[in-house]
Amino acid sequence: MTDPQLPPPPGAVPPVPPATPVSPQSTSGAVPPPPPAYPAAPAPAGPAGGYGQTAPPAAPPGAYQVPVGGYAAPSGAYAVPETASKPSGVLGFLALGLSLLAAVVMPVIGGVNAFEIGRRIPQGISTASDLRIFSPARDQVLWAELSFWGGTVLGIAAIVLGIIAIRKRQGRGAGIAALIVAVLGAVIFFVAVFTAFAIGGAAGYATFTS
Template sequence: MTDPQLPPPSPNGPVPPVPPAPGYPASPAGAPAYQPPAGAYPAPADPAYQAPPGAYPAPVGGYSAPTGAYQPSATPQQKSSALGIVAFALSIVAGVVASIVAGAAGYQIGFRLPTVMQQIDGSTSDLSFLAPVRDQVLMGEVSFWLGTLAGIAAIVLGIMAIVKRSGRAWGITALILGVLGPVIFFTVLGVTLGIGAGAGSATLYGT
């Protein structure tokens, strides 16, 4: 009776052992399997490794990205806001500074106007009655033309700042103030002129 874990015996008798290959000595029974000596076959990462004939070599420096492939865009540089800031400064001159100067001149003109009108007694129809307040009138004219030029420059530079995105928020503010500059100017001038006339009339008539 044979062991069920062993192969059945050959009917022709025991199987002869397989002879070793030519050039290799037979390993004794129980000897470990053949191991090639270290360094006999260089690894692909080894500088001594050479690809077999016909193999495709890797390009020097690695593989480059294919043409037309997506590449992350470079970080955009922060543009200067100088153009928008300059436009905003000019709009302040046009809408605020010129209006303040015109308001001061308008109050002085209005304050002296009742006295001047009483002296001439309304006998003249030209502007010669403004001679006593010619300095204030000149100051109002200078502020008007200065505000006009500054307002035009603020509008032009504000549009350029918006288009070029060079201080866009400053440019938008400058554009709004530049457009509203004449409205602010004449509103302030009219209000201060009326206040000055009322104060001058009260002083003249003692009311």
């Protein structure tokens, strides 16, 4: 026997009898409502894009979302202009080549034939009114005339092409040079022809008097 005022020894605590449930029908005739059902835990989302990948979290309501595919360029946006192709300078170099023919080649041909004319008819300068005096050098006279008209045509063509090249910016520097050379070509031709004719006439006169 133990004293009821003293605490029971360890391990000697008697079990507490279970409480007898009171039937709700014994207290009142109404059946109490069932307890509220708690929401079930959401099932884990499976892989959206394949094995080992998870779907990106959805944006909260009201958040700013980037459109699928990115932003489209506005219709009136500034675009870098395409580089224009550089115009060809063939026209200007063609005009320069024609002017060199008119100012260099034609005066050489005319000067050589003028020298032969002066050498064969040394008295031609003083008696130039009679064209029959040129009969001993008719071939050279023909070549001299051909060189004159050839240089004239080439010079005019060089001037025209040079102006077009300058206007269209197709070899502008060569076109300007062609204009200058073509204008000087006429002066060079006459100087070369008359100088060669005078030298040839002096040489022919010296041979005639010796």
